Amino acid sequence: MLKQRVLTAIVLAVAVLSALFGLSDNLLLMVFGVILLTGAWEWMGLAELRQTAAKISFLLAQAVVLVAAWWMIHSHVNYVPVLLVSAVLAWLLIFYWLVMHERGKRKIHFSIAGRVALGLVLLPMTWISIAFILVRFENDRVLVLLLFFLIWGADVAAYFTGRAFGKHKLAPSISPGKTWQGVMGALAMTIVIVCVAWWLMNYPLGLLPKLIVLGLLVAVISVVGDLFESLLKRQVGVKDSSNLLPGHGGVLDRIDSMIAAGPLFALGIYLLGMA
Secondary structure, three states: HHHHHHHHHHHHHHHHHHHHHHHHHHHHHHHHHHHHHHHHHHHHOOOOOOOOHHHHHHHHHHHHHHHHHHHHHHHOOOOOOOOOHHEEEEEHHHHHHHHHHHOOOOOOOHHHHHHHHHHHHHHHHHHHHHHHHHHHHOOHHHHHHHHHHHHHHHHHHHHHHHHHHOOOOOOOEEEEOOOOOHHHHHHHHHHHHHHHHHHOOOOOHHHHHHHHHHHHHHHHHHHHHHHHHHHHHHHHOOOOOOEEEOOOEOHHHHHHHHHHHHHHHHHHHHHHOOO
């Protein structure tokens, strides 16, 4: 299983990096749009949408949001940061729900309508975050790459640190495999990645502490995204969102951290004046 997981991860990483540095902005966003819509298709399973009309409506709504966001990003009226703030606030609320659920103070069980609404709000923001970076930022591809590395690095570090040293469960009622030791490993890797990126991109010294704080927040919220999808899968009674990716489950299982981390990262570098 580990060998299959590693091989799939390598193929995916090569494909993503090739697209990131080999395609134009429009083509790249089309590719990311297809990935997002594939994740949206899997989300419908977690939302337990059964009727064809409901599924088509859900996908069409996702597509309409992406088109509207594309126009908004290119317009002179800059509403995107407001959307990013709204997404970050939504994830803070989800974090609160997860904490209450894990402590047993409030067991969370989302209705079908609630899961559909969350999908319509949260999924497009991943694409919007990347589109915002590509259109509005210098060093856009490198910044998107940094976002990927932060998430990939945290995920890999958490996996292997947790396997080697994991003793204290992070959220056993939601995802029994995750440990606090794994989280610590992810945070340590995040600091390393941020420091390397700061050095390679020749940013001023005063920006480094701010980037480290942003990187750590991104790592934490990526864990929240992972736990949130785990909670939805547990509610529905499935292990993976699909079997599309050998050793990894579905597309949604690979982008759950990105869904949470993308808006925070985009908002963070915007507020730091890195555009």
